[in-house]
Amino acid sequence: MASAQISMYLPPDVNPSQAAIAYGCRALPKLNKELQSEDLLTRQKALMALCDLVHDPEHVYVAIDIGCLESLKALLKDTNDMVRLKTTEVLYIMATHNVGREGFLKYDVIHALSYLLHDPQAACRENLHLAYKHLAQVPSGAQGIVNSGLIPALVWKLQREEENIQELLLDTLAACLMEDATEALDSRLVPFLKEKLLSANNNIRSKAARTLVAISIPLEGKKQIWQYDVIPILVHLLKDKVKEVQANAAGALMYATVTTEGKYAALDAEAITPLLGLLFSPLSKARLNAIKALTMLAEAPEGRRFLQAHVPNFRALEKDDNEAVRRAALVAIKVVEWKP
Amino acid sequence: VAPTWTDRTSPAMGTYTYTYTSRPRPPPCQRRRYRDSLLQPAEEPIRYGNIMYDRRVIRGNTYALQMAPLSGQPDPLEIQRQHQAKRRALARKRAQEQLRPHTPEPVEGRQHVDVQTELYLEEIADRTIEVDMECQTDAFLDRPPTPLFIPAKTGKDVATQILEGELFDFDLEVKPMLEVLVGKTIEQSLLEVMEEEELANLQASQYAYEELRNVELAEVQRLEEQERRHQEEKERRKQQQWEVVHKHNETAQKIAAQVFAQRYLADLLPSVFDSLRDGGYFYDPVQRDIEIGFLPWLMNEVDKTMEYSMVGRAVLDMLIREVVDKRLMMYEHKEDERLSFRPGDRLSGPGAVRDPLVGPEIQGQSTSQSQGPPPDRESLPPLDGRYLEKLSSQERRLLEEEEDEQREMRKSSGKEEPSQ
Numbered sequence: 001m002a003s004a005q006i007s008m009y010l011p012p013d014v015n016p017s018q019a020a021i022a023y024g025c026r027a028l029p030k031l032n033k034e035l036q037s038e039d040l041l042t043r044q045k046a047l048m049a050l051c052d053l054v055h056d057p058e059h060v061y062v063a064i065d066i067g068c069l070e071s072l073k074a075l076l077k078d079t080n081d082m083v084r085l086k087t088t089e090v091l092y093i094m095a096t097h098n099v100g101r102e103g104f105l106k107y108d109v110i111h112a113l114s115y116l117l118h119d120p121q122a123a124c125r126e127n128l129h130l131a132y133k134h135l136a137q138v139p140s141g142a143q144g145i146v147n148s149g150l151i152p153a154l155v156w157k158l159q160r161e162e163e164n165i166q167e168l169l170l171d172t173l174a175a176c177l178m179e180d181a182t183e184a185l186d187s188r189l190v191p192f193l194k195e196k197l198l199s200a201n202n203n204i205r206s207k208a209a210r211t212l213v214a215i216s217i218p219l220e221g222k223k224q225i226w227q228y229d230v231i232p233i234l235v236h237l238l239k240d241k242v243k244e245v246q247a248n249a250a251g252a253l254m255y256a257t258v259t260t261e262g263k264y265a266a267l268d269a270e271a272i273t274p275l276l277g278l279l280f281s282p283l284s285k286a287r288l289n290a291i292k293a294l295t296m297l298a299e300a301p302e303g304r305r306f307l308q309a310h311v312p313n314f315r316a317l318e319k320d321d322n323e324a325v326r327r328a329a330l331v332a333i334k335v336v337e338w339k340p
Numbered sequence: 341v342a343p344t345w346t347d348r349t350s351p352a353m354g355t356y357t358y359t360y361t362s363r364p365r366p367p368p369c370q371r372r373r374y375r376d377s378l379l380q381p382a383e384e385p386i387r388y389g390n391i392m393y394d395r396r397v398i399r400g401n402t403y404a405l406q407m408a409p410l411s412g413q414p415d416p417l418e419i420q421r422q423h424q425a426k427r428r429a430l431a432r433k434r435a436q437e438q439l440r441p442h443t444p445e446p447v448e449g450r451q452h453v454d455v456q457t458e459l460y461l462e463e464i465a466d467r468t469i470e471v472d473m474e475c476q477t478d479a480f481l482d483r484p485p486t487p488l489f490i491p492a493k494t495g496k497d498v499a500t501q502i503l504e505g506e507l508f509d510f511d512l513e514v515k516p517m518l519e520v521l522v523g524k525t526i527e528q529s530l531l532e533v534m535e536e537e538e539l540a541n542l543q544a545s546q547y548a549y550e551e552l553r554n555v556e557l558a559e560v561q562r563l564e565e566q567e568r569r570h571q572e573e574k575e576r577r578k579q580q581q582w583e584v585v586h587k588h589n590e591t592a593q594k595i596a597a598q599v600f601a602q603r604y605l606a607d608l609l610p611s612v613f614d615s616l617r618d619g620g621y622f623y624d625p626v627q628r629d630i631e632i633g634f635l636p637w638l639m640n641e642v643d644k645t646m647e648y649s650m651v652g653r654a655v656l657d658m659l660i661r662e663v664v665d666k667r668l669m670m671y672e673h674k675e676d677e678r679l680s681f682r683p684g685d686r687l688s689g690p691g692a693v694r695d696p697l698v699g700p701e702i703q704g705q706s707t708s709q710s711q712g713p714p715p716d717r718e719s720l721p722p723l724d725g726r727y728l729e730k731l732s733s734q735e736r737r738l739l740e741e742e743e744d745e746q747r748e749m750r751k752s753s754g755k756e757e758p759s760q
Contacts, residue, residue, distance in 0.1 A: 052528055055528065055531040055532050055535055093535075096535055096538075097535075134539075137542065137543075137546060178550075213554060217557060217561075251554055254555075254558045255554075255557075255558055255561070258558070258561045258565050259565070260565075260569075284551070285547075285551045288551060288554075288555050289551075289554070289555070292555055292558045292559065295559075296558070296562055299562065299565070299566060299569075324551075324552055324555055328559075331559065
């Protein structure tokens with residue numbers, strides 16, 4: 001008795017809420033079959049087991065290979081709340097792996113997931129948005145989301161969801177807008193972001209500023225930012241308490257001031273002084289963005305006059321640790337000291 | 341003490357369970373402690389305590405049971421039958437008892453005495469010995485501790501021995517299971533933690549990349565913008581320059597044109613004046629006046645004078661003609677008067693004569709269109725007239741006709757001239 005050998009697997013039924021995982025390579029096919037069964041309890045147990053297994057990338061690969069995604073897509077339309085919740089959880093864990101993301105794109109899971117945007121359960125929607133966020137981290141994933149035309153729906157959702165889901169949405173949108181911002185610009189994203197910039201939640205402010213950075217890359221975005229008077233708010237955010245918010249606001253300004261109107265709007269809103277303050281921020285991102293924004297402003301004659309007095313700041317930054325900061329400082333000095 | 345049938349029916353199954361309850365009582369032993377008189381046979385049957393021979397315990401197959409009546413009150417027929425059976429059994433037993441050999445009666449002088457033959461003698465008495473005992477605890481006396489109660493040894497002694505390794509040692513047994521449990525949990529959690537770490541690393545590297553990319557992109561856009569502005573500036577300057585040159589050219593052209601025009605027009609004025617003068621546009625007003633006013637009038641007057649002379653001549657011609665005609669007529673008349681005298685013809689005569697006169701005049705006029713002035717003379721001779729009576733009127737008429745003729749002549753001559 002004391003020397004009896006026990007198997008290396010957990011004893012069966014130790015967790016009655018999970019289906020029994022078959023041995024070795026039979027585990028996933030059996031789970032896949034159970035996912036398609038008629039009985040609700042079997043499906044739920046299989047989903048719980050799958051949730052645990054799917055943290056391993058190898059299992060993800062095998063699962064996608066045997067076509068689990070089809071059964072999961074069918075389960076997304078199930079009437080039971082628990083099933084949908086667990087399915088979205090499985091999908092979001094799969095999306096954290098690259099194989100999973102590629103599988104999503106291949107099997108058109110994005111479209112199937114989009115039906116759950118209006119799900120009554122908040123946890124279900126949270127998982128859904130987590131899945132989208134992870135999918136959007138990869139350029140091809142972001143492109144997939146843009147191509148499926150989800151951006152207007154996501155923008156619309158942005159106003160109506162709770163805070164934590166809003167954060168996820170903002171992340172997703174920021175990543176997607178790096179790819180293609182035209183649809184978002186058409187769906188009036190800039191006014192919403194303007195509201196979000198004034199929210200009380202730190203995360204939301206910083207993520208909204210990051211999304212603004214992404215949206216202000218194309219020319220149309222810059223025009224809209226100037227049109228909707230976002231620049232004064234961004235200047236105000238430069239003095240925010242949270243470092244991340246400051247850095248992102250500086251980034252958005254950096255892009256928005258490329259156009260002449262943006263430059264003069266920023267100069268009118270007295271952007272130079274806070275930007276100079278940011279030059280010594282601990283975040284390298286903040287320093288970089290501040291230098292670049294000041295470079296943009298130095299293109300205008302008024303800005304150049306003002307900044308000529310502050311060239312020593314840039315000289316100090318030339319000895320910074322970060323390579324990019326050094327280069328940016330050199331460029332800035334060159335621009336400030338340019339004579340026509 | 342009676343056993344009870346308790347029906348506890350479970351609705352799903354349709355079976356019943358039997359329970360047997362009775363008050364605890366000492367098991368009846370075989371020997372009787374109290375003498376039973378033979379005259380008192382047991383009315384009730386002896387209660388068996390042996391479960392092996394208990395009718396209520398079901399032996400054998402249970403799927404062909406005969407159910408006892410469920411109601412508490414058994415069937416009266418059944419009760420009667422049972423009573424009869426009991427009585428019969430009793431009777432049988434009594435009969436058997438009577439038949440059974442008892443111990444023979446004691447011999448004379450002897451007595452049968454019941455004797456105990458067990459190991460330990462027991463005093464049997466009808467009346468249990470009762471002793472009244474009183475007890476009272478001493479005041480303020482500590483109660484000594486109750487002695488340890490060790491019950492008397494009863495039952496059989498059975499011994500067993502546990503060999504080594506037969507006991508269940510929980511620690512040993514649980515170890516492999518725990519290992520597996522903990523191992524699996526840690527494995528799963530490690531996986532999840534690694535996943536999160538990987539994600540965090542990915543995120544961090546992505547942010548770093550994004551920073552750099554943003555910066556580079558901003559730089560690119562700035563340079564683009566700069567380039568665009570410079571281009572625009574260049575374009576504007578070029579445009580300005582071009583306009584300046586263009587204006588310059590234009591001005592030069594204008595100046596040249598102006599100079600040329602001036603020079604050209606310098607002798608325009610004299611030549612214009614010359615040509616105008618040649619064209620007769622500059623006229624001496626007096627001369628003009630003379631030409632326009634005076635000379636036509638003069639010509640008219642000359643015409644009139646000539647006309648007068650012409651008319652005079654014509655009249656003279658007519659006179660001559662008339663005279664000649666009259667003379668002719670007179671000569672003819674004299675001849676005619678000799679032949680016939682027609683006063684009535686005077687009125688119609690002049691008319692009739694006139695008509696042929698007019699007729700030939702008309703003919704003469706018509707022929708005068710082709711011929712010249714000579715028909716003028718020819719028309720005159722046929723003119724007759726009683727110059728004595730109607731000379732004035734005739735003359736007037738003739739004069740008018742002459743004037744008409746003259747006018748027509750002039751017209752025709754005027755026509756002829758252009759036609760010639």
